[in-house]
Each structure stands twice: as C-alpha cells, then as structure tokens.
Amino acid sequence: MTPGRSRAVAFSPRSASSLAPPRNSALLLRVALHAPLLAPSLLAGDHANLAASARTVADLGLAWLHCDIMDGHFVPNLTFGPETLAALRRAGSNLFFDTHLMLSEPHRYIEPFAKAGANLISIHIEPDFDHAATLARIRALGCQNGIVLNPGTPAEAIEPFLASVDLVLVMTVQPGFGGQSFRAEMMPKVAQIDRWRRERGLAFRLEVDGGVDLVTVRACREAGADTFVAGTSFFRAADKAAFAASIAAL
Ligand code: DX5
Ligand code: ZN
Numbered sequence: 001m002t003p004g005r006s007r008a009v010a011f012s013p014r015s016a017s018s019l020a021p022p023r024n025s026a027l028l029l030r031v032a033l034h035a036p037l038l039a040p041s042l043l044a045g046d047h048a049n050l051a052a053s054a055r056t057v058a059d060l061g062l063a064w065l066h067c068d069i070m071d072g073h074f075v076p077n078l079t080f081g082p083e084t085l086a087a088l089r090r091a092g093s094n095l096f097f098d099t100h101l102m103l104s105e106p107h108r109y110i111e112p113f114a115k116a117g118a119n120l121i122s123i124h125i126e127p128d129f130d131h132a133a134t135l136a137r138i139r140a141l142g143c144q145n146g147i148v149l150n151p152g153t154p155a156e157a158i159e160p161f162l163a164s165v166d167l168v169l170v171m172t173v174q175p176g177f178g179g180q181s182f183r184a185e186m187m188p189k190v191a192q193i194d195r196w197r198r199e200r201g202l203a204f205r206l207e208v209d210g211g212v213d214l215v216t217v218r219a220c221r222e223a224g225a226d227t228f229v230a231g232t233s234f235f236r237a238a239d240k241a242a243f244a245a246s247i248a249a250l
Contacts, residue, residue: 034205037064037247038062038228038243038248040057040062040065040230040234041229041230041234042054042065043068043178043231050088051092051093053235054088063096064098064227065093065098066098066209067118068102068178069081069109070176071102071104073103074104081109081112082109085113098119098120098167098207098227098229099113099119100229101122102175105129106129107129107130107137110141113143114141120143120167121138121143122145122167123135123138123146125147132164135147135161135165144167145167146167146205146207148170149168149171151174154189155193158193162202162204163200165204166204166205168204168206168207169207169229170190170206170207170225172211172220173209173210173211175209178231179231182211182212183210188223191223194224197224205227206224207225207228210229212228213232214233230243
C-alpha cells in the first residue's frame with residue numbers, strides 16, 4: 001500500500017459511512033464529509049516536469065491531485081496514461097490521485113490505473129459499456145469510484161448509480177481541454193444531485209470540473225458541490241496558498 005492510499009482513507013465516504021455514527025452526530029458527519037476540497041488539475045501543470053507540479057500541490061498541504069486521462073476518441077485530445085501516474089508515485093508523490101477517465105472504453109484500463117497508484121477512478125456515463133460492473137471493479141481493486149456527466153447529460157442518467165459511488169463529477173465544460181469558460185447553467189444539475197444525496201442519506205462527494213476559479217466556485221458551493229477541480233486558475237495563480245485558503249474557507 002502506498003502512503004497515498006493510506007492517506008486516502010481519511011477522505012473516504014465509504015469508510016466514513018461504515019462508522020455508523022449515533023443519530024445525534026449526523027450533523028457533525030455531514031460537515032466533515034462535505035468540507036470543501038480543492039483538486040488541482042495536473043493538465044494545467046508543467047508537462048515537461050509533472051512531478052514538480054505535483055510537488056507544488058503537496059507543498060501547499062493539499063491532498064488531492066486531479067489527473068485527466070484522454071483518449072483522442074471520447075474527447076478530441078490526448079494526455080497521459082497509467083505510466084505517468086506510476087512515475088509520479090516513484091518520484092515520491094503521496095497525493096490522492098483523483099483519476100478522471102475520459103475514455104470510450106474505460107473498462108479496459110481500470111486495472112492498469114489501479115496498479116499505477118490511482119486512489120479514485122471516475123468513468124463517464126455517456127459511452128456504452130457496463131457501468132455497474134466497472135464501478136464495482138474499481139472498488140474491488142481497492143480504489144474509490146466515481147461517475148461523471150457531460151454538460152449535455154441530464155442528472156437522471158446517473159441516478160441509478162448514486163448509491164454505488166464515492167464521487168459524482170458534474171462537468172462544467174465540455175471535456176477535452178483546460179482553460180474553457182465555466183457553464184453556470186450546470187448549477188441546477190449540481191443542486192439536483194445534492195438534493196438526492198441529502199434525501200437518500202448518501203455520502204458521495206460532489207465534484208465540479210471545468211472553468212472553476214475563485215469567482216465561479218461560489219455558485220458551485222451554493223449549489224452543493226464540495227470538491228473543486230481547478231486547472232488553469234490554480235496553476236496560473238500568483239499566490240497559490242491564498243487560492244487554496246479561499247477554497248478551504250468556502
Ligand atoms: C477538462 C478536464 C478538466 C480540466 C479543467 O476536460 O476534465 O479537469 O483540467 O481545466 P480548467 O480548470 O482549466 O478548466
Ligand atoms: Zn477532469
């Protein structure tokens with residue numbers, strides 16, 4: 001087990017829900033589970049020195065690193081693969097690798113990413129494959145799992161999976177590229193998923209990804225999101241510590 005994995009336990013909705021807290025501590029649990037979490041996206045880091053970009057994140061005391069995996073098919077762009085994650089581990093990164101698979105056939109790559117050191121693996125709902133089996137496989141390999149929706153996909157599409165996931169990711173841009181404009185019209189979808197989460201007493205994290213900065217993050221938080229991917233805005237911030245502190249204070 002890598003240090004990254006043991007650190008992940010502290011953020012695991014599954015481990016938290018299995019603690020079976022007494023009823024009067026429900027509020028406390030909710031606050032702990034839904035504390036704001038910044039997940040800087042490596043896509044906006046230095047691709048000639050990704051280990052240094054990961055260190056920048058860790059040196060700020062942050063725990064999560066968002067890793068965008070693109071196949072040039074599900075999305076019109078290519079990034080990196082499991083070997084890059086493994087190399088970051090070898091370079092000493094203990095960060096929680098929040099691995100966002102933008103792949104037409106993600107089920108073929110779960111094992112390599114789990115072996116490479118992914119802590120959480122999220123898959124899109126849009127491509128046609130066995131989502132339930134793939135989500136179960138991710139957990140069976142010791143990772144947390146997540147389900148992702150594109151801007152054009154309604155919340156109802158992922159509703160059947162809500163009780164089986166550790167994270168729901170609502171895309172606030174069409175995936176494929178960093179640096180796009182935030183789509184505020186996704187906020188009702190975030191709010192709907194947050195409503196379902198509360199009504200059903202579920203503990204998954206609710207993440208937003210795309211165009212998130214210190215301004216747009218406020219609407220995301222108000223809609224119920226608790227996990228904020230930030231690529232361009234984070235890596236371009238002159239004062240990254242202040243950036244991280246603003247997210248933590250949401
Ligand atoms: C987009 C990726 C995002 C991307 C976000 O396809 O899924 O994670 O890195 O980048 P920014 O924050 O620059 O929009
Ligand atoms: Zn992403």
